Amino acid sequence: MSSRVTTPPVDIDGIVACFKNSIMRARSEEDVRVWVSRCIEELILKPLGIMQVGKYEYTLISGARVDALYGHVVIEYKAPGKLSTQSDIQRAREQVIKYITQEAGNKAEYARYLGVIISDKIAFVKYDQRTDTWILRGPYDIRREAIVKFVEALRGLRRKPLDVEHLLSDFGPKSEVTIKLVRAFYDMIISLKDDSRAKLLFSDWMRLFRQATGYRPEELEELPKLASEYGIQGSVNYDALIFSIHTFYALLLKLIAAEITYLYGGGKFYRSYIAELDDAYSKGGLDELKRTLQELESGGIFKRLLSIENFLEGDYFSWYLDVFDKNLADLIAELARQLSDYEIATPQLEPEFARDLLKRLYQNLVPSDLRHRLGEFYTPDWLANYLLDEVGLSFENLNKIGEEDPLKPLNIRVLDPACGSGTFLVLYISRLRRYAEEHYLTDMLLRYVLDNVVGFDLNPLAVLTARTNYLLAVADLLAYSTGTVEIPIYLADSIMVEKQGKM
Incomplete structure (x- = not known):
């Protein structure tokens, strides 16, 4: 293998500080665009060795003007306070969708793009091919977890997406x-x-x-x-x-x-x-x-x-x-x-995209007829989501449970005794993440997830796959951990009951 030139790590905390300082000084959308763009160029693109310079106030064929375009990352800047109401958020979302659809040219290319809206908060817009819908994540406060997602998107400019x-x-x-x-x-x-x-x-x-x-x-x-x-x-x-x-x-x-x-x-x-x-x-x-x-x-x-x-x-x-x-x-x-x-971090931008990757790869490494003869069947997401709803773990029900005590939904214990690749667990974690975001509980979510969302399987490969999927689902939350962490996926036979013998 050929050696490569080592590039320094990206200082996430430094980027957060730069973004916050720029926005505190800004009085207009133009101020946000100019000062945040400097943060991006100096603290993200240069350390990552990305030579691709952003196109600022880039004009599309339709005549619409994008604030900034870095490869497949479309950025829309807004003045401070312009992501504070639902109507502001919706307006910015529609603008970004319009830019992406025009820049992409055809629907098959939509999923390659990520829209980012930056004001005194940050939001992400992504097209989901499976549901044919546009997903909005955020707006989030300008803090480490959100900036990590943004850096991942720019970092991906020079590499293949993990699809x-x-x-x-x-x-x-x-x-x-x-x-x-x-x-x-x-x-x-x-x-x-x-x-x-x-x-x-x-x-x-x-x-x-x-x-x-x-x-x-x-x-x-x-x-x-x-x-x-x-x-x-x-x-x-x-x-x-x-x-x-x-x-x-x-x-x-x-x-x-x-x-x-x-x-x-x-x-x-x-x-x-x-x-x-x-x-x-x-x-x-x-x-x-x-x-x-x-x-x-x-x-x-x-x-x-x-x-x-x-x-x-x-x-x-x-x-x-x-x-x-x-x-x-x-x-x-x-x-x-x-x-x-x-x-590798592509799935982290949209955690639900990560679920299918490892599952589909294994399904192709071993022919389906053989897997089925061995009793290996993967639960499709639609069925797993349906079953989660049926047992009372719908997002709407989590909100109802949390009306009396916001922490109550996080204390629900969920065990999948034959978890396979972890489909049920990862889907449930995504619901908990959404609940935590909307109730400002993200900083305490990790410990509740690790304590209460558990899986068993007897197949060593299934355990490793489920742990990897679990890691993908919570990796950005690990910054909140203050001690050791145990991924609660265990190699165990959930059917066998131990019997106490007599001497």
Whole structure:
């Protein structure tokens, strides 16, 4: 991998101060535009190494004038106080939508744009392809969480968005790097010594996988097709093949989670975990890359930057470090190189977009017929939302519950005993976030979510996926944490009841 020039982290607190000072001095919309634009250029674009200069008072074909356009980020500035009434907010929203639709040219491009409205508050406007509606987030006070979202949008100007189509192209079952890594893992697994730690991890994973799915390879006629998709021929060890696919998917999950952790760790934007992995291999070779991956697989990154104690614990899919070699190092380096082209934080701009990404990727790595035979079915969002409403957890009902005591809805305990990828939990968290925003409780929301929104699953890969989705859903809230954090997704059999024996 080629080395890259290190760029300094973005100082979020400094940007917040610059925005606030600019707006305090401003007497007009023009003042806000001029002074906030300087903050953007000096404190965001330059540190991120983005050479793209904004287009100010940019005229669209229709003759409409956009205050500022940075690639696919459209900014509308307003004088202080001009986002204080519902009519002001609605007027600004409609202006931004008009600018985006005209700049995009056709509906297929709308989702690529983000509208930002900046006054003494900040709001975001985004098109949702699934519901064919425009979503308004905010207005928010000018504070760290809102500025992080804004910086993410600008940071994404130089990278691919983390969306399903791009992920499947680069990391789906037909991707060269996917096929090569799965085959490398497979070759290593079938060569493991019986008394090795890696073989013990594989065997224990197989025990849990059989228990969770009822897996019986002799009954699954879909397995030969799966082997051929990954170029594995002859007498195939299907247990090893499925474990190899799960190991690949788990590694990709952990790299994405580490990148999210770097975005939110320590109060500043760290450069990039992927870039650190790149530097480790470029400068220190095999041993340094292995050391860096060991910190990842032990959960050290998550503990060090976000104080998360249990993101990775006793992980079955770290076995490959016991047999790490030059070929595997090259392939993981190639995976990281492709992943470095992505703006990992894209889903954070609209948390609901994050839910489908990892789910859709796994659905394509393992054919649907085989997944269904193994009892793996994903709950569509519409059904999960319907069930949440039916059990009394609709947004409207949360508001009713909170009429007497605003904190009461946050104290509702929700357990999904077979949480899978975490669909129900993440959807419910999004409802709690909306409730907290509207009741000015965001700064205390994290602790209530972590205490009360819990999931169990018996499948190790499902647990890792759910923890990653949970992290995506709460990452920006972790700034409010004052102690250690435990993601409440647990590897557990919710059906088995322990019985007390007698001596």
